[in-house]
């Protein structure tokens with residue numbers, strides 16, 4: 167738990183010493199039976215936006231909001247494992263295909279948007295998710311059972327859709343506030359949720375949500391998270407916990423690239439080697455390009471052939487590469503969404 171120390175005013179705004187960007191802070195209203203989280207992300211969002219450079223600002227904003235939401239959700243579900251938040255878009259002239267954020271228990275995340283050619287520059291949340299769009303939240307707790315919840319995105323904003331999700335899937339009254347600032351590569355938000363079985367918790371949630379709704383993007387992005395809380399809930403006793411760092415980190419690596427290549431047939435590898443120039447493979451999540459040299463391809467083929475010989479049983483048929491599991495699928499030259507599952 168932290169105290170809420172604030173330094174001298176600066177340009178009329180009280181600025182705390184530590185602005186705590188790129189963090190999520192949990193808090194608890196003991197007297198009200200309401201818990202909450204507040205998040206502000208900047209540097210991780212700069213990296214996330216590099217994945218969607220070609221998209222218009224509205225699409226970038228959607229991904230930023232999804233990332234802020236995913237951080238709040240990951241902390242809420244206490245999954246102690248990976249959480250994936252996906253938007254599977256429906257139909258419509260401005261509907262995207264798919265957007266996702268994956269986030270692990272240490273709050274490292276990555277994500278992307280997938281879409282056919284985009285012929286618009288402006289679109290609302292409803293238009294981008296399209297008619298029939300859904301949000302799928304999946305949690306993969308370490309050593310636990312996979313959990314999945316689905317909610318319709320027939321809403322005007324991501325915050326409304328998320329509130330609906332928790333009401334329908336978790337039976338927990340929850341409110342969300344999500345804000346994004348594409349021009350300055352930042353996003354953030356707040357979640358408030360009842361603590362079950364405490365008298366008056368729903369009324370308190372309503373009261374605190376009304377206060378939270380007055381939080382302006384400028385305040386969220388310029389003040390420390392603690393100071394934002396202090397301004398909003400100055401009249402309510404709130405217990406605030408230490409900030410937890412949030413980082414952008416894609417799961418791709420050269421090793422993963424090699425595992426994907428190892429799953430190709432020897433003929434396919436031979437064809438690549440015959441081109442005599444190596445290959446470039448890009449990560450579908452972050453767009454990072456990995457160059458595989460001709461020598462690396464040759465080594466890979468040799469290793470596969472030797473491995474097949476040593477494993478071949480007398481009656482075995484032609485050696486086959488084993489298919490990569492889904493976790494290894496991130497880097498691949500093929501098109502289509504890729505998500506760690």
Ligand SMILES: [Zn+2]
Nearest residue numbers: 416418449452
């Ligand atoms: Zn990557």
